[in-house]
Amino acid sequence: MHYQGEAEMTRKAISVVGGVYHEQCLWPTWDQIWGSGGRAATAIVGHVDKVTLYTYARKETEVEFRVAAQVFNFDLVTTPTETGISFEYVHCMSTPVLRPALSSLPMLEPIEVQADAVLRFGMLEGSAKVDAKWCVYDPQSAFDPAPFWENGSKADHLAIVGNRSEIEAMADEPDPARAAAKLIQSGAEVVVVKSGPIGAYVHTRTAKPVLIPAYRSEMVWTIGSGDVFAAVFAARWAVHRERPEDAAEMASRAVASYAETMGLSSASAAELSRVQRVSASTVPGKVYLASPFFNLGQRWLVDEARRYLTELGLTVFSPVHDIGAGPAEVVGPADLAALDSCDRVFAILDGLDAGTVFEVGYARAKNLPVYVLAQSVTEEDLKMVEGSNCKVFFDFVTALHHTSWKT
Structure with a gap:
């Protein structure tokens, strides 16, 4: 059992217990050692006087990550392991490949921590067995999230922070509001249900749920955004003892800042509060997905765009999915009729496919907003696109989000 010393208790301090893992992303390029624990500890060094991170680490990972701990000025306490774990993403919204496979990972003894x-x-x-006065628990498992108390963990004041599927799974209840109420009945003081572009619902024992909005950012980077939310929420609620809804508001602002910069640590509470933010809720509607789909790479990207625009809350019309192949006299009128029924266009312009370029021009003639992904298109070829007030993006995930926000 790790204990905080008497002298440390007079300062604002927090212990973070979580994984330190290797993360790789193809687009945008990302090759870092962070993980939930590492990212969270780094995020809150500007919010708490003393941060201590407890984690499992093999020797090579510990040596490399200890540099980050020194740079960002937090303490690192490791439990040895022989296994290095990595997450590999195609883009930051994609489902990562875990190496090694989860079924082959040896389960280690819990890391035990006692702290305020x-x-x-x-x-x-492995897991963390904690004995705390104030604790924030983020289960970090969409399939089998362990209840906080299952391994003997204790807390006088407990907040559970999780996405909708995690909260529902922990409570064995298919409705998020009822699931949150059930967890509160079981002993949690606060339950925060992260709900994607809608924001996060803060549930407490004594008040109605409060919706804290997610906020827009110029760039969108989502790997680790939940870690930043949990970290800043913990700093503001468990350390500074702010109201849970105020702590969640600050956490949401910190996520927007992180998404914009991909940078850690998080700005101070005063700095986060000063920035003017706009709610990131999806503007409901129907989007026309304009893109070539004549080879494997093009078809894969169309499928990805359709999937994630749908996840962001939009109705998507995709010619390849909804009309398919056919003669010009059938496909052309059907595509134009679909364009007339949509309120925005997401266009993948790489390759300068004639059909996609035509659809962009037709949409602008109809005064439909057009959001363009152009990663390998020359400035000259973009002249009419930009000159007709299309919104042009270089990053795939950023383009998806701005389409959903209808900025």
Whole structure:
């Protein structure tokens, strides 16, 4: 059992218990060692006087990550393991490939921590058994999130922070509001249900749920955004003892800042509060997905765009999915009729496919907003696109989100 010393208790301090993992992303390029624990500890060094991170780590990972701990000025306490774990993404919204496979990971003895304030994450190679006065628990498992109390963890004041599927699974209840109420009945003081572009619902024992909005950012980077939310929420609620809805508001602002910069640590509470933010809720509607789909790469990207625009809450019309192949006299009128029924266009312009370029021009003639992904298109070829007030993006996920926000 790890204990905080008497002298440390007079300062604002928090113990973070969570994984430190290797993360790789193809687009945009990302090759870092962070993980939930590492990212969270780094995020809150500007919010808490003393941050201590407890984690499992093999020797090579510990040596490399200890540099980050020194740079960002937090303490690192490791439990040895022989296994290095990595997450590999195609883009930041894609489902990662886990290496090694989860079924092959050996389960280690729990890391035990006793402290006044603790942020506990679920981990792949073991768990954290905590004894805290104030604890924030983020289960970090969409399929089998462990209840906080299952391994003997204790907290006088407990907040559970999770996405909708995690909260529902922990409570064995298919409705998020009822699931949150059930967890509160079981002993949690606060339950925060993260709900994607809608924001996060804060549930407490004594008040109606409060919706905290997610906020827009110029760039959108989502890997680790939930870690930042949990970390800043823990700093503001478990350490500074702010109201849970105020802590969640600050956490949401910190996520927007992180998504914009891909940078850690998080700005101070005063700095986060000063920035003017706009709610990131999806503007409902129907989007026309204009793109070539004549080879494997093009078809894969169309499928990805359709999937994630749908996840963001839009109705998507995709010619390849909804009309398919056919003669010009059939396909052309059907595509134009679909364009007339949509309120925005998402266009993949790479390759300068004639049909896609035509659809962009037709949409602008109809005064429909057009959001263009152009990663390998020359400035000259974009002249009419930009000159007709299309919104042009270089990053795929950023383009998807701005389409959903209808900026």
